[in-house]
Amino acid sequence: MVTKARLFFVSGFGAGLAASALVMRAAHPPDxxxxxxxxxxxARLYHWIGVTLQERLVPARDRLAEMARLRPGGRVxxxxxGTGGNLPFIRERVGPGGYVVGVDCSLDMLAQARALINARGWENVRLVRxxxxxxxxxxxxxxxxxxFxxxxxxxCAGAMARALAHLEPGGTFAALDGRLSGHPVGAPLSHFVNLMARVAGGDLSRRPWEWLAAHTTDFQYEEKLVGALYLAAGRRPIYI
Ligand SMILES: C[S@@+](CC[C@H](N)C(=O)[O-])C[C@H]1O[C@@H](n2cnc3c(N)ncnc32)[C@H](O)[C@@H]1O
Structure with missing residues (x-):
């Protein structure tokens, strides 16, 4: 009973936030x-949620780093x-001889990533706003x-094109994100997460893997969590 009431409250709160975000977004298209x-x-809340969910996201982040074909000494x-959720998985694979650049538009998210880099003493991880x-x-x-x-x-398409332009020919672009699931269990979950994502300006109805499939070679695609998450990767064609 308590659980149902809590679920009802959280869903109602999420839906209210999402509705106001959509009204605001219609008035001010995001950049x-x-x-x-x-x-x-x-940023702080996101970091806290990330730390709380870290255990659950480990397999997906680990698989992302695997699909990106990271090697010791690699440039990534x-x-x-954001707050640097992928950095441990990248740094573990490229080692001290590699080079990592994290890019984000939010200084507040980058401040959390900076704290992580300082705490781990990584000297080959740079952040750029x-x-x-x-x-x-x-x-x-x-x-x-x-x-995510x-x-x-x-x-999103503009950012993917710029990312591809920063890859060596044959280099890999790997993405992990939420998607709208068609599975009977995954669908309600992913639609609820999408409402929350919209509060932060996100949109899980996008299908960026289709862009990746069209612009890369050796394309790979996987779904997790009954279709509520996807992983996709492809290589920059050698002829570009
Ligand atoms: C949901 S968070 C994901 C953060 C991190 N990659 C992770 O896995 O936890 C989305 C991030 O995208 C960043 N972002 C959104 N639009 C951006 C843009 N145009 N340029 C750079 N970063 C952007 C936000 O600031 C935020 O940190």
Whole structure:
């Protein structure tokens, strides 16, 4: 009974937040600055939720790093890195001889990532504040990872094109994110998560893996959590 009441309260609260976010979004279409403002108040909470859910996300983040084909000494770009949830998985694989750049438009999210880097004493992990859709780092990478970012970045296709341009030919672009599940159990779960995602400006109805399938080679695609999560990866074609 208590659980039902709590569920009812959380669902109602989520739906209310999402409805007001949609009204606000209609009035002010989001851009990277708007996203950064939205994450200003959320960064600490996001970090706390991330730490709380960390155990559950370990297999998915680990699989993302595996699909990105990370190697010791590799150069890796973590797109929309947020509070740095992927960094331990990347750093573990590239080691001290590798090079990692985390990009995000939110200074508040990056501050949490900076605290993690300092606490671990990583000297080869750099953070850059930038709009992923206008990214120009003047450098090439062996792999680009993006987790829970492609549903958040307003110009998702633009950001994916910029990410691909930062890859060496043959380098891998690997993405992990939520999706709208068609499974009887996954569908209600993913629609509820989508309501919450919309509060932060996200949209799980996007299908960025289709862009990836069309623009890369050796394309791989997997679903987890009864279709509520997807992992996708592909290599930058050699001929570009
Ligand atoms: C849901 S969080 C994911 C963070 C992290 N990748 C993770 O796995 O926990 C989405 C992140 O995308 C970032 N973001 C959204 N739009 C962006 C843009 N145009 N350029 C750079 N970062 C962006 C937000 O600031 C936020 O940190």
């Amino acid at each position: 990277a600055e708007a996203v950064a403002r939205r994450y200003r108040g959320w 770009l973590d797109l929309a890195c 930038a709009d992923a859709a206008a990214l120009d780092l003047g450098a090439r990478f062996d792999a680009v990872l993006c987790s 970012g492609l549903s958040s970045i307003p110009d």
